[in-house]
Amino acid sequence: MVKIPAFEVEQWMDAYENTPGVLNIAETCASSISISQLAELHGNGENGSAPPIVDFSRPMTYGAIRGSDELRRNIAALYSDESRAGDTDDLSREDIIVTQGAIAANHLVFYALIGPGDHVVCVFPTYQQLYTIPETLGAEVSLWKLRAEDQYVPDVAELEKLIKRNTKMIVINNPNNPTGATAPKAVLAKVIEIARKHDLIVFSDEVYRPLFHGLAESEIPPSALSLGYQKAVVTSSMSKAWALAGIRIGWAASRDRDIIEQLAVARDYTTISVSQLDDQVARFALSAAVRPALLGRNIALARTNLALLEKFVQDHADACSWVKPTAGTTALVRFSRKDGQPVDDEAFCKDVLDKTKVMFLPAGRCFGHGNAFQGYVRIGYVSETHVLRKALDNLSVYIAENLN
Structure with a gap:
């Protein structure tokens, strides 16, 4: 039997997010939107008109196995403007497979493309799944460590040193979870250059894209799909930037049809299709008539x-x-005592929750992979504004009474 380590982030969320009266600033989705609120974002005019959110006349068959044509076209449109500005063709619906959230898309990429004897380089810190799953599949994983003094921007010189004879994949997460940092286009281009040199797959988890709320438009980096490298595969979902975690829709996309077909073959063993109802809601949300307003709502909330x-x-x-x-929904914050020593982040999070009802995550436990990030917590700040404000007020009182 494959030994699977505990997924610390998900274990913590499951244990504490339903605490009575909780002020949850651990959640990483932009404040979730209801279907009724989504319908109110529907616009007309130059952006066109969206179809109804759900077509109740459709028989509830399995639907389209790889995702409906409408949804995949709308997903492809997310990357099209970048393609026209660069040296790549528009993404096609045939380049996309719809999955049950990005978590399923991520798993599918590793399950289809990585195995025993392979070596994977994964940016760190990041979502635990991105380095634990390849390890459970028998691959060797090297962590490409981000540093606060570099603003958590990856050092490409270190990446080159991590490449081995059996390296098969470079894994990046842009924007990054838990730091909220963004790797700029110049860094991404160098990653692609190294991957091309060694004939490696570049796997980019872009689940927080396009929530770039702290960058000028000229500073926003392109998707890894838009840098002219065939062996790039990206994943994303409706959960984080699009505030629709409850519909459980994600996707994997690549211009390499061989990669897409490998994902499709592997997917036959895990998922026949996603729910037709979820597919239709995602199609509506990503339509030209709705998408700009939905993203605008979430970026404004993030900035506030x-x-x-x-x-x-x-x-x-x-x-x-x-x-x-600079992007996404998460921040990595270090707490320390009067003497400058970091708090015990796990004990700190539990005590704060007990005394104030404020919930966030201990980064040392959930992202540490050893002794890294002791004293740090991850805060998900794109909750409802009144929740964040109340949580920070309570936390201010706690600091005055316990850390000063």
Whole structure:
């Protein structure tokens, strides 16, 4: 039997997110939107008109195995503007497979493409799945470590040193979870250059894309799909940037049809299709008539809430520090005592929850992979603004009473 380590982030969320009265600032999705609210975002005019959210006349068969044509075309449109600006062709619906969330897409990429004897280089810290799953499949994994002094931007010179004879894949996460940092286009281009040199697959988890709320438009990096490298595969979902985690829709995309076919073959053993109802809701949300308003809502929320969190960090500079996020929904914040020593992040999170009802994640446990990130917590700040404000107010009282 394959030994699978505990998925620490998911274990923590499952244990504490339903605490009565909880102020949940551990959640990493933009504040979830209801179907009724989604319908209100529907626009007309130059963006066109979207079909009804759900067609109740459709028989509830398995539906389209790889995802409906409409949904896959709308997903492809997310990458099309970048393609026209570069040296790549528009993405086609044939380049996309719809999955049950990005978590299923990520698993599928590893399950189809990685096995015993392979070597994988994975950026770190990141979502535990991205390095644990290849390990459980028998691959060797080297962690490509991000550093606060580099603003958590990957050092490509270190990547070159990690490549081995049996390296098959480079795994990146852009924007990054848990730091909220963004790897710029120049860094991504160098990653592609190294991958091309060694004939490696580049797997980019882009689940927080396109929630770039802290960058000028000229600074927003392209998707890994848009850099002219055939052996790039990306994953994403409706959960984080699109505020629709409950429909459990994600996808994998690649311009390499061989990769797509390998994913399709592997997928036959795990999922016949996604729910037709979920597919239709995602299709509606990503339509030209709805997508701009939905993304605008989430970017505005992220900017408002990040300003609140930034003020909190500044007001408590003697107790906490960070690298301010530029994208996504998460921030990595270090808490310390008067003597400068980091808190025991796990005990700290439990005590804060018990005394204030504020919930966040201990990064040392959930992202540590050893002793890294002791004293750090991950905060998901794109919750409802009133929840974040109340949580930070409670946390301010806690700091005054316990850390000063």
